[in-house]
Amino acid sequence: MVYRYESDEDAFVEYPEHGSDLSVLGPGSPPPAGPSPSRFPTPSLPRTTRVAPPPAEPARPPAPEPARPPAPEPVWEPAPAPAAAPPHAPVDPSAAPVAAPPPRRGGGRMWQVVVGGTAVLVLLALCGLGGAALLSERGGDLITPPTDQPAAADSAEPEANDLDSRDTDQVPLSAKEVFPGQQLAVTEGQPAYRVLKTQSSGSCAVAATGEVAELLVRLGCNQVVRATLRTADGDHLVTAGLFNLTDRASAERARDRIRQVLDERQGRFRGMAADEKSEAIATAPARVGWQVRGHYLAYALVARSDGEPVRSGDTKVREILFDMIELHLNQGVLERRADGGVAAQPTADPDDGTGSQD
Known part of the structure; x- marks a missing residue:
């Protein structure tokens, strides 16, 4: 795991413990005098979200043969000391690690979309059923055979009395x-x-x-x-x-x-x-x-x-x-x-x- 140090104090280790990864420096090797600068340069990338660094750990120089394979993280090439690096040095996008975007909190919006879509589908279904019923009703009226005789019998006024007028009773009396x-x-x-x-x-x-x-x-x-x-x-x-x-x-x-x-x-x-x-x-x-x-x-x-x-x-x-x-x-x-x-x-x-x- 490669860490980015924010200051020289984060990289200072006075006496590494026995058995740590730093013991590969060899016995009797005195620790470097003064604070040791970080081995890895600080990339100059625009920071959208500042992530708090993990707790400080002793600086670990690369071992000749790592005890375990490193995590599949991109390895940065050595660069001059951070002091000499420009504040915004260009970085190769293919080599620079890209921070994972924060998870989008779109659950509420997704539910709104789902509920809205469901409501639209229900409304369309209701409109379709209503239109089908209307067409069915109209179609029934169109194919219904005309019943002129019963309608005329229901709506016709009662026939006039044959004796109500000489026009309907034309034969004279005898x-x-x-x-x-x-x-x-x-x-x-x-x-x-x-x-x-x-x-x-x-x-x-x-x-x-x-x-x-x-x-x-x-x-x-x-x-x-x-x-x-x-x-x-x-x-x-x-x-x-x-x-x-x-x-x-x-x-x-x-x-x-x-x-x-x-x-x-x-x-x-x-x-x-x-x-x-x-x-x-x-x-x-x-x-x-x-x-x-x-x-x-x-x-x-x-x-x-x-x-x-x-x-x-x-x-x-x-x-x-x-x-x-x-x-x-x-x-x-x-x-x-x-x-x-x-x-x-x-x-x-x-x-x-x-x-x-x-």
């Missing part, structure tokens, strides 16, 4: 359709009404007077089909029929206005006499009812056969109105016309559209 025979059995097991006379007219004014007739014409009524009937016991006469208006809206406007006109006695429905025995239906005070289904206004008026006024609590008159308007005209004639109940429009109780007329 007397045979509304009153097909001379006997009208409304309820099974109950006595039938006897049909005295039927009429189908393109002028709605023949079935009404005053403002009622004007209202019907103004709202587009172009047909009325009616009949006069007698109850099985002969005590009451009834004229019932259907007004054919433009659409449901016009029929509802007529329904709402008729009550006010009747209360103000500005018009009335006309009863149709079939013979002298049925004159009371056209002249006597009567009880009247009406209701709307589609673009039709169904009505009926009931009078006593003897011409006497109808009592307000006469339940028989209420039953006749219900039979004619609800059971026969609505659930019978118009239901068949709507083709087996396709139009499920609820109807109002005839009591909601009833009144009296003189």
Whole structure:
């Protein structure tokens, strides 16, 4: 091992011990007088880090035959004394030992690089998965066959009632359709009404007077089909029929206005006499009812056969109105016309559209 001495004192050895490497100088050789200069010159290299020298050891001149091979360290050639050497003498890099660089303390930075790289990889993986899912979803939408029929069925509005307008119900009414025979059995097991006379007219004014007739014409009524009937016991006469208006809206406007006109006695429905025995239906005070289904206004008026006024609590008159308007005209004639109940429009109780007329 070759050491670099920092001063002459580090190289001074006064009496080497017996058996040391310095005993090769031979017995009886006196030690050199005064401090011995170092045998090896001090290299002039830029020092980045000053390394503290090891403890001083006696100077050991080279032995003729070293007892052990020296460590694989570079050997410097002898040079003049250190005092005569220039402060910065050039040194051959191939011969000068290169101090080992201090270990770099990059462990923390290395961990940061590793953690950062891992985070980037995870982020890229997540982005790849999200993009794959999005492409898969879009691809599923693209290859899904169109289902026009179910979508149309879900989003389509309910079909309009065939009876809501004359545009969808263009076939005119007929007397045979509304009153097909001379006997009208409304309820099974109950006595039938006897049909005295039927009429189908393109002028709605023949079935009404005053403002009622004007209202019907103004709202587009172009047909009325009616009949006069007698109850099985002969005590009451009834004229019932259907007004054919433009659409449901016009029929509802007529329904709402008729009550006010009747209360103000500005018009009335006309009863149709079939013979002298049925004159009371056209002249006597009567009880009247009406209701709307589609673009039709169904009505009926009931009078006593003897011409006497109808009592307000006469339940028989209420039953006749219900039979004619609800059971026969609505659930019978118009239901068949709507083709087996396709139009499920609820109807109002005839009591909601009833009144009296003189």
